[in-house]
Amino acid sequence: MEGLKIVFEGNNFLRLLSGLWVTIRIALISIGFSLILGSLLGAAMRMKSKAVRAVCRAYLEIVRIMPQLVWLFIVFFGIVRTLGINLSGETSAIIVFTIWGTAEMGDLIRGGFESVPVHQYESSTSLGLTKFQAYIYVIFPQAIRLLIPNIINLSTRMIKTTALVSLIGVTEVLKVGKQIIDANRFEAPNAALWVYGTIFVMYFAVCFPLSMLSTAIEKKQKKLSA
């Protein structure tokens, strides 16, 4: 049990929490950007121009085909090399998760736009709204409401995936955990079990309520529409 004591000794638990915050902050910033850019992408995917749609489609497929970790490597190691810009791990992560999040969010929002009945588009046109106004005031608010559960799910996915940033050298919760384990190697040889167990529980404590929330909203929406 001395391993469990280590977790709560001194400010260790606080350090773990601030490590967790590092990844969650990356996730939140990326989710914010993805929502904005994803809405634009979603709208672009419904344009009449075949070329625009093809470009969007290609973007989506290219982003999706590679594991996120590969993208992290490409940006973190590759950009530094080819462009000579020195990006911190955190910045690279935000770039990668925004690119990925935009693709996923865009696809969700496109689906949302499609689920809004045609007469809504037609009525807004007949009211004299421009296309832009129709999207902003009529279509988007309706689409986004239906999408809230999916957006929450994507957000949990992004929070989980940001755990990968420890592999490009960002000092987040797994790294802090390792520091704590290493510092107490002799006093608490079994610390690894408890520290990684604690991190497991921490992630669960963050993601589980979000999953529950999205399921609850989904159920409510189903009831309302039924």
Place this chain on the structure above:
Amino acid sequence: MDLTFITQHYPLYVKAAVLTVVTGTIGIVLSAIVGLICALTRYYKIPVLRTITVIYTELSRNTPLIVQLFFLYFGLPKAGIVLSSEACGIIGLTFLGGSYMSESILSGFQSIKKAQIESAESLGLTRGQIMRYVVFPRAAAAAMPAVSANIIFLLKETSVFSAVALADLMYIAKDLIGMYSSTTESLLMLVIAYLIIILPISLLCSVLERRLRRGGA
């Protein structure tokens, strides 16, 4: 771009790609089995097992694979359970994939209308026969798109295995970048290797899906 570097080092990638595919395939097959068992316990509402399944599903879906792997690889040995990198990777992937598969398969089962089962019963089919001839083929068709999305998702997740010292594609790429600082070449080979693995499967899945949609619905 240094082509000789690529020709010199590509065998490393081939070896790593094979490892990725083998561990990935084993993990995915085991995930499907775990997922099927979980889906069945939830579909037939088997008392105690069902609760365990629900707890497992929530635990597995709400934690990142890398944290699960760290616990398996660095944590468990302190409790006397020592696993190899390969075993950790496969167990971790199965732990993660099992819940995703179970959700997809369960929704396949749930898509079958009650009337279908009742009709089968009235035709005098036994429970086993209903399962074999009515429920299973339709559920498989309905679950197929979600299951194939899971397969691709899990294949991509194998990239995390490098974190527990499994010499997969990511591991080799990182090694080469570290040793020779041949970043462009190493990353290029990494991307190509993943494309060769994932692209055909992704295409196959979309073809299958299209065919099912045409034939099934």
